[in-house]
Amino acid sequence: xxxxxxxxxxxxxSTGTVAExxxxxxxxxxxAGGEVRLLKAxxxxxxxxxxxxxxxxxxxxxxxxxxxxxxxxxxxxxxxLFGTPTRFGNISAQLKQFIDTLGGLWSEGKxxxxxxxxxxxxxxxxxxxxxxxxxxxxxxxxxxxxxxxPGFTDPLKFADGNPYGTSHVxxxxxxxxxxxxxxxxxYQAERALKIxxxxxxx
Numbered sequence: 001x002x003x004x005x006x007x008x009x010x011x012x013x014s015t016g017t018v019a020e021x022x023x024x025x026x027x028x029x030x031x032a033g034g035e036v037r038l039l040k041a042x043x044x045x046x047x048x049x050x051x052x053x054x055x056x057x058x059x060x061x062x063x064x065x066x067x068x069x070x071x072x073x074x075x076x077x078x079x080x081l082f083g084t085p086t087r088f089g090n091i092s093a094q095l096k097q098f099i100d101t102l103g104g105l106w107s108e109g110k111x112x113x114x115x116x117x118x119x120x121x122x123x124x125x126x127x128x129x130x131x132x133x134x135x136x137x138x139x140x141x142x143x144x145x146x147x148x149x150p151g152f153t154d155p156l157k158f159a160d161g162n163p164y165g166t167s168h169v170x171x172x173x174x175x176x177x178x179x180x181x182x183x184x185x186x187y188q189a190e191r192a193l194k195i196x197x198x199x200x201x202x
Contacts, residue, residue, distance in 0.1 A: 011083030112144030
């Protein structure tokens with residue numbers, strides 16, 4: 001890639017699954033030549049709720065050095081990959097809160113014409129993964145952004161089975177991020193950068 005693409009990976013992760021996928025995306029985007037910022041949405045839950053769940057507390061501590069996303073990060077980026085656990089078939093409040101701070105950029109047209117893609121995780125099979133990504137993409141349409149989903153554009157996508165984005169079933173923590181999910185994440189990052197690079201040449 002002659003001119004590096006700026007890539008912002010913005011995620012919320014309570015127990016660490018989405019964070020693990022985000023890191024796979026980061027590594028793949030960097031390998032593909034992107035200048036990558038790995039960023040988290042700010043936590044909104046009270047500390048007591050976090051501490052009451054050992055997995056949540058551990059993931060919260062593990063992510064303490066990840067910078068919180070800002071509007072400047074989104075303005076800087078050519079490619080934005082949003083990650084969230086599914087919450088009743090929708091995106092998490094934490095990621096939504098961050099997105100809701102972008103109204104200023106939206107009103108100036110600074111969210112348009114960028115490449116966006118999403119990734120998610122749920123505790124159960126079919127636990128709202130597709131509706132979560134579709135709900136996220138509704139927002140991208142309002143931005144005037146360009147949704148680049150992986151689709152079924154590579155045989156490996158028939159293994160993870162989600163054309164809307166990378167998704168994983170963690171079975172309440174008993175099913176860690178596996179090779180299928182990692183391969184899907186790598187492909188998603190590579191595809192997003194490939195399409196963004198083509199747009200840069202137009």
